[in-house]
Structure formats: C-alpha cells, structure tokens
Amino acid sequence: MQNHSAAAQFTWLAACPKGIEPLLADEIRHLGGEVERETHLGVIWRGDLTLAYRFCLWSRLASRLLLPLHESQVDNIDALYEAARSVDWPAVFALKSTFRIDFHGRTDYLNNTQFGAQKVKDAIVDVFREETGGRPSVDKNGDVRIEAQLRKGKLHLYYNFSGDSLHRRGYRLQPGKAPLKENLAAAILIRAGWPALAAEGKHLIDPMCGSGTLLMEAGMMAADIAPGLNRQQWGFDSWLGHQRPRWLAEVDAARERRAAGLNNLRSRLYGFDIDPEQLNAATNNLARSALAGRIHFERRDIAQLRVSSEVAEQGGLVVCNPPYGERLSELPQLAPLYQHFHDATMKLPDWSLAVFTGNVDLARSIRRPMFKQYNFMNGPIATKLLVFGAADERSAQPQASLIRGPVEAFANRLGKNLKQLRKWAARENVHCYRLYDADLPEYAVAIDQYEDWLHVQEYVPPKSIDEAKAERRLLDVLAVLPEVTGIPAQKIVLKRRERQTGKRQYEKQSTEKVFMPVREGQVQLLVNLKDYLDTGLFLDHRPTRLEIASLAKGKRFLNLFCYTASASVHAAVAGAHCTSVDMSRTYLNWGRDNFSLNTLNPDEHEFIQADCLQWLRDCRDRYDLIFMDPPTFSNSKRMEGVLDIQRDHVQLVEQAMRCLNPGGLLIFSNNLRKFELDRDALAGLDIRDVSAKSVPFDYERRSNIHHCFHIRHGG
Incomplete structure (x- = not known):
C-alpha cells in the first residue's frame, strides 16, 4: 500500500x-x-x-x-x-x-x-x-x-481513482448516430497538429461534424479548457487518501485558465452537416459547455463548404470523420462523397487536411500530398488518420471527370452499352433493363436500371483475386457510375451476389421496406431494390411475360414458383384467371400487391402458399397456359425434399403436363447454365426450344442466362 x-x-x-x-x-x-x-x-x-x-x-x-x-x-x-x-x-x-x-x-x-x-x-x-x-x-x-x-x-x-471513464466530459448527452469517443477525437486532433495551429490562432472546420465531438474537443484545446472541469463525481471522492484542499486548488487553477483561455480565444470553429438531427444534437451539446457561442454549426452540404475570405486566408485545419461504408449498401453514396470532399476542400488549398476513416480506399479520391498516416482503433474497427498538407499543383488541377486510370475501360464499355440500350429501350418501351454484366471480367458486377435507379450486384471474387484489389475496383465502379449514367449516387443500390440456398433464398439484405412501381408492357410492377438480393422482378424473363400477356386472354393460367406473380399480373390484365403458387408468404403478398397496383382484385384470383412439387402431385385442376420457372436448386425447410432441376425436371414437366388441358401450352424455364433437357424421357411431348427467342436484347451478351421451352401434348 x-x-x-x-x-x-x-x-x-x-x-x-x-x-x-x-x-x-x-x-x-x-x-x-x-x-x-x-x-x-x-x-x-x-x-x-x-x-x-x-x-x-x-x-x-x-x-x-x-x-x-x-x-x-x-x-x-x-x-x-x-x-x-x-x-x-x-x-x-x-x-x-x-x-x-x-x-x-x-x-x-x-x-x-x-x-x-x-x-x-x-x-x-x-x-x-x-x-x-x-x-x-x-x-x-x-x-x-x-x-x-x-x-x-x-x-x-x-x-x-478517476471513476467513470474520463472520455465522458459531461457535454455530450446527445451522442448522434456514430459518435467518436471524446478521447479518440482528442487524439485525432493532436495527430493532425491542431494544438500548434490553435496556438497560432488558426481556424478549424469539420464539414461532416455529426454531433460535434471533434469541434468540442478542438475548442477546449484552443481555449485551454480542462476536459474534466465539469465533472461532478470522481472515484477519489470516496478514497480515504483523498486530500480535498489539494484537489480544490487544482480546480481553481483550471477555472482561471479557462477564463483566460476563452478571453484570448482567436480560433474560429465551424461545423457543417446535412443531417438536421445530428446538428440538433451538436447545438444542444454545445449549449451545455463552456464553449457556448464559440462554435458555429450550420446545415450545409459538403459541396457548399465555405467560410469568409478573411478566415480562408488565415488558414487552419479541415478535419472530419466521414462514413466508412461498414455496410456494403452504403458504398454507392460514399465513393462520390469522398470526391466531393476533395473538391470542396480545394477552396481552402493552403489549409491542412485530416481524414479519419476505416476505408482508406475511399480516401484515394483526395489528391493532396499525404505526409502521415496513423493507426487507431475506433471501438472494434481498425481505422487510419490520414493527414494531408497544402494542395500542390496536381491536386489543384480541376478534375473534370472521375474517369481516369484503369476504370476508364469499364466506363467506356458501360458508355457503349448505354448508347445502344437506351435507344432500344425507348423504341421498345422498356423501362427496366440490364446495362452491364461483368463484360470486363476484372469489373465483375451486374448493373440493372430500374426506371431512374441503378441496382448494382457485385459478384463475389474468387479466392485467387486479392480482396483489397477487388474492393478498389468496386469503389472505382461506384465512383464513375453517376457520371457515366447520369443517375445520382443517392439512387444507386449495391448488393453482393452469392449463391442463395435453403434459408438464404429469402434472406433479407436490409429492412427498409421501400417498394417502387416500374413499368413493363401494359402493367406496373412493384420492385424492392434494397431489402432482398433479388428485386422482385427477373428482367431476363421480360419477353416471356409479354408473350404470356399475348396468349392469356380468356385462359386459365397457372404460375408455378410464381415469386412475386409478375407473370400473373400480365396474364390477368390480358383477361386470364390466374392461379399463382409459391412457398413464400412474403412473395405471395407481394404478388397480391402487384395485382392491386393494376386495379385487379386479388381475391378474384388464387394465391396458394405451397411446395410446388407437392402441390403438383395433388393437383386435379386443368389449365390452358402454365408458366413454370423453378429454381436451379432448393433445399428450403418448407419443402419435403431437395429440388435439383437437372435431376428432377422430367418429373416436374410430367406433373405439370397432367394439369394442362389439350391444346394448352406449358412454358418451362430455368436458369441452370449447363441445363440439358432429357428429350428421351419426355419423348411423347411436343417440345420446342425457344431459349434464343426468349433472351432479351439487353441480355444477349450473356445468352445462356436461361433456358426456355414451349411444351405441348404430343399427337
């Protein structure tokens, strides 16, 4: 002791x-x-x-x-x-x-x-x-x-001895959405050189300030305010060795320094953010501190970064903790955000710049000379502080385009596709179509346009491809998409494409539940670009759905493995009575909503939740037109067994044909690239391969996207 x-x-x-x-x-x-x-x-x-x-x-x-x-x-x-x-x-x-x-x-x-x-x-x-x-x-x-x-x-x-964590200064009662701890914020500022700049009366800007932690810590440094001065309780209060007079003497000295520091404060501090909720937290936190009235918070987009000419000329530090893109879905907005950050800070070319990020690849858009990197941990996230000097000749050059370096080949290919596809889409009245599908293997993404939105799916790279290199290429793609397509980053959705089996066939990617109507032929259909891997509409089957619409008038139509019943909507609008069967209650409800969107009464049609294999075995009804588009493979817990389309297609077709009226048509499709129809086992049927005809123009670059057959009773 x-x-x-x-x-x-x-x-x-x-x-x-x-x-x-x-x-x-x-x-x-x-x-x-x-x-x-x-x-x-x-x-x-x-x-x-x-x-x-x-x-x-x-x-x-x-x-x-x-x-x-x-x-x-x-x-x-x-x-x-x-x-x-x-x-x-x-x-x-x-x-x-x-x-x-x-x-x-x-x-x-x-x-x-x-x-x-x-x-x-x-x-x-x-x-x-x-x-x-x-x-x-x-x-x-x-x-x-x-x-x-x-x-x-x-x-x-x-x-x-200290009690509660020392990072709790007492001002931050509203933490914001992704707050920095105060002691980490202080470390960032020290590494960025702020104490020396503040001593010279330089200024500080945080253009993505959130709840204002960096600014509050910077202000306390500049005004010589002890960070623990507002705390009311300490661990040593109950320690028997505590000497209260010595403690109070230190408190009095700190208060004197605070008064002098605030009186002599020359630095101006600015916090900007586009989120009013964050700014509200920042202003409330400020009001609880000794810095009230000494920091200016304002709602402003990063592109609108500006201060008075006097402040700009005197110089200082731009520091921020931008989003890292921890979730894949956040990356489309972040890739251009970092570029906009660079462009905005070029209005302050002589200022120092410090960026705290968990994704260094995103920060490649900042073209200033970097003279230091520091490693930190933000909770469990490995992060870096990147410290940049004044802009040089390279960074000061206006950057008219993000299309530079290796990504230029991707941009050129996408631009070429766009030129062809948009003319075709306008002529054919198509509003949702595929723009790009890993045309260049090193840029392994599929890009679909849904009205004025882009849906981007990254194909998971093989293990032989360096993960960091694949992510850099993905970020390059996301950065140039708005420029090439004219669609803003806010309307670009990113997902990762992996094989979906069992429970994952219906696994959610998000929970936003935002549905939007899109046009196809004579109907409107609901898509959800964010919540699931697939959007609710398989674009490669557009010609088949339009063909069903042309054949369906007055028919009894059966849609097996119906998904969101988009083919049923086409048939019903054309005048058919529709039976739609799927295992998923979620997708059947989606299908009912699709009917309602087109002023169809879903109760006048049948929506059946069932295992299609079992339902077909028990089916006693007859139909004039059947569309069957089963998954390649399924082992969902709702199924009695495992479906393997290559192995099981003969049984499926035979059972579907038992439900088909004489003179009727079964349209059988699947997406197994190497699928081979067993014609010998189905020798008694009239089978026509219509795969080439059923693949739309926007999928011709990958013509084996699916196989499609017209099957009728023989004889």
Whole structure:
C-alpha cells in the first residue's frame, strides 16, 4: 500500500484506447509525470497526489486512472481469494461507501469473470467484517470501483481513482448516430497538429461534424479548457487518501485558465452537416459547455463548404470523420462523397487536411500530398488518420471527370452499352433493363436500371483475386457510375451476389421496406431494390411475360414458383384467371400487391402458399397456359425434399403436363447454365426450344442466362 503524505510518489496506470499510448505518455510528461513504460494496457507512470488530480482534470486522452493496490502470483481460486484478502481494505475506503468490482481476465481455473468478481468481493467483505464488524454494500453504481485484472498468472488489484471513464466530459448527452469517443477525437486532433495551429490562432472546420465531438474537443484545446472541469463525481471522492484542499486548488487553477483561455480565444470553429438531427444534437451539446457561442454549426452540404475570405486566408485545419461504408449498401453514396470532399476542400488549398476513416480506399479520391498516416482503433474497427498538407499543383488541377486510370475501360464499355440500350429501350418501351454484366471480367458486377435507379450486384471474387484489389475496383465502379449514367449516387443500390440456398433464398439484405412501381408492357410492377438480393422482378424473363400477356386472354393460367406473380399480373390484365403458387408468404403478398397496383382484385384470383412439387402431385385442376420457372436448386425447410432441376425436371414437366388441358401450352424455364433437357424421357411431348427467342436484347451478351421451352401434348 502506498503512503498518502503530501510528498509521497505513487505509481499509476493510465488506461487509454489502443493506439493512443505514445500520445498519452507525452501528455503525462507535459503534465509533469515520470513515465516508466508504455504497455498494451496504457501507460505506467510516477507522480504525487497533486499530479494525479491534475491528470484527472487535464487528460484529454486517458480513459481511466488506476492506483495499484496489490499484485501477487495466483494459481487457483483460493490463492486469488487470499491475495484479495491481503489488502487492508478499511484503509482504502470507508464502511459506509458502496463498491463494485470490475474483473478482467480468464485462466484454466477461472473462465467466468463474474465468479472472479464474486471471490474478490467476498475477500473485501470478509476483511471489513473482521476489522470493523460490519460489511460494505455492493452496488453496480458504487461509490468505489475496484478493478481486478488476472493476467499471466498474476492478480492485479487497482483502485479506480478517476471513476467513470474520463472520455465522458459531461457535454455530450446527445451522442448522434456514430459518435467518436471524446478521447479518440482528442487524439485525432493532436495527430493532425491542431494544438500548434490553435496556438497560432488558426481556424478549424469539420464539414461532416455529426454531433460535434471533434469541434468540442478542438475548442477546449484552443481555449485551454480542462476536459474534466465539469465533472461532478470522481472515484477519489470516496478514497480515504483523498486530500480535498489539494484537489480544490487544482480546480481553481483550471477555472482561471479557462477564463483566460476563452478571453484570448482567436480560433474560429465551424461545423457543417446535412443531417438536421445530428446538428440538433451538436447545438444542444454545445449549449451545455463552456464553449457556448464559440462554435458555429450550420446545415450545409459538403459541396457548399465555405467560410469568409478573411478566415480562408488565415488558414487552419479541415478535419472530419466521414462514413466508412461498414455496410456494403452504403458504398454507392460514399465513393462520390469522398470526391466531393476533395473538391470542396480545394477552396481552402493552403489549409491542412485530416481524414479519419476505416476505408482508406475511399480516401484515394483526395489528391493532396499525404505526409502521415496513423493507426487507431475506433471501438472494434481498425481505422487510419490520414493527414494531408497544402494542395500542390496536381491536386489543384480541376478534375473534370472521375474517369481516369484503369476504370476508364469499364466506363467506356458501360458508355457503349448505354448508347445502344437506351435507344432500344425507348423504341421498345422498356423501362427496366440490364446495362452491364461483368463484360470486363476484372469489373465483375451486374448493373440493372430500374426506371431512374441503378441496382448494382457485385459478384463475389474468387479466392485467387486479392480482396483489397477487388474492393478498389468496386469503389472505382461506384465512383464513375453517376457520371457515366447520369443517375445520382443517392439512387444507386449495391448488393453482393452469392449463391442463395435453403434459408438464404429469402434472406433479407436490409429492412427498409421501400417498394417502387416500374413499368413493363401494359402493367406496373412493384420492385424492392434494397431489402432482398433479388428485386422482385427477373428482367431476363421480360419477353416471356409479354408473350404470356399475348396468349392469356380468356385462359386459365397457372404460375408455378410464381415469386412475386409478375407473370400473373400480365396474364390477368390480358383477361386470364390466374392461379399463382409459391412457398413464400412474403412473395405471395407481394404478388397480391402487384395485382392491386393494376386495379385487379386479388381475391378474384388464387394465391396458394405451397411446395410446388407437392402441390403438383395433388393437383386435379386443368389449365390452358402454365408458366413454370423453378429454381436451379432448393433445399428450403418448407419443402419435403431437395429440388435439383437437372435431376428432377422430367418429373416436374410430367406433373405439370397432367394439369394442362389439350391444346394448352406449358412454358418451362430455368436458369441452370449447363441445363440439358432429357428429350428421351419426355419423348411423347411436343417440345420446342425457344431459349434464343426468349433472351432479351439487353441480355444477349450473356445468352445462356436461361433456358426456355414451349411444351405441348404430343399427337
């Protein structure tokens, strides 16, 4: 146990987020502490009690300050208990104080931290009972926090001197959507060189400020405000070694510095964001701080970045924490966002620039000279701070186009396709069609246009392709799509195309439930570009659906494996009575909505949720026109068995033909690229391969997209 005299030197452990340790060590030295070593836990240092109080007030980087109480070798539960009993706990905190144990670490004899915490708690209570006759109460929000760490065979016991995490400054009660912790924000600013710029009276802009954490931390640095000055509770409040007069002297000194710093503040701070909810959080956070009125928040798009000519000329730092694109669906908007960020900051060519990102590839759009990269962890996400200098001749050149380098070949191919397809689409009254389908193997995406939206599917690259290289190519594609197609990034949806089997056949990609109507022939159909891998409309079957419309008048139409019943809509509008069968209740309801969209009463038609194989075996009705487009493979739990279309197609066709009236037509289709119809097994039927005719113009680049047959009764 360390003594508590005024001159006594203590050993301290200052914990911090991973990657910040060197900065924290510098901060400790600046405050007057003696750094012993940096560890993966933080920084171990020496200093007296006054310095510890000063550290709690002034550390911008630490998360906790721990006072070591005991360490010893332990090799079983009993030894752990005895080690905890060896501390004179009544000399650490009073019987009336409540306490909690934070236990970290596992070994072969202890793999439950809750049990470890219980043993330490038992030891503390037993010591109190023996020495005082009473026992302190345990509380999850206890006045006292004891931290126990079990590592490398040793038990380390600490008194949590600071209490709640030091990153909680007290101003951020509304955190925003993806907040930075305050100590991480401070580390970003220090690495970006803000303290030196602020000392010169330079300015700071965060053009994607969110709830304003970077700006608040920057303001406190510039105004010499101790980050802990507004905190009301500290871990040391209940420590028996606490010397309140020394603490209050440090608080008074910090208040004097704050008053002087605010009086001398020359830096101007600007926060912009397009999200009003985020800005509301930022302004409310600001109002709770000493910086109220010292930071300007405004709703503004990144492209509208501007400050007064006076501020622009005086220089400063542009710093931001833009979205990283953790979800694949976010990338279409982010690829051009980083380019717009570069373009906007070119209005401030002499300013420094710092970008904190979890996706360095996105930041390739920033064409300033980069002179430093720093690694950080933002929670579980590996991130980098990229620090750029003033714009040079290359970065200052106006960039008329994002189409440069290897992606130019992709852009040229897509442009060529567009020229042909848009003329064809206008002539044929087609509003949804495929623009590109891995025409260049290195750009392995499928791009479909749905009215004025783009639906982009990335084919998962083979393991032989470097993952980082594939992602860079994808980002290049997303960056140039708005320019080549004229469709804004906000209307581009990205998904990853993988084989869907079993449960994943109906697995959601998102939960936005946004449906939009699209036109096809004489009907409208609902598509959902975001929630599922497929959109609700198979574009390669457009000619088949239009053919069904031309044949359906007055017919009884059966649509097997109907999906969203789009073919049934065409048939019903043409005057057919429709029976639509599918296993999925979701898609059948979607089909009913498609009927309603076209002023058809779905109750006048049949929508049947069933395993199509079983339903066909039991079917006793007869139909004039049948469309059967089964999946290539299915092992859904709703099915009795496993469907393999190559193996099972003969049985399927025979059963469907039993339901077909004499003179009727079965249109049988599937998407197995190497499918071979067993004509010998179906020798009694009149079969015509219409695959070539059924593949539309926009799919001719991949003519084996599906196989399609017209099948009638023989004789």
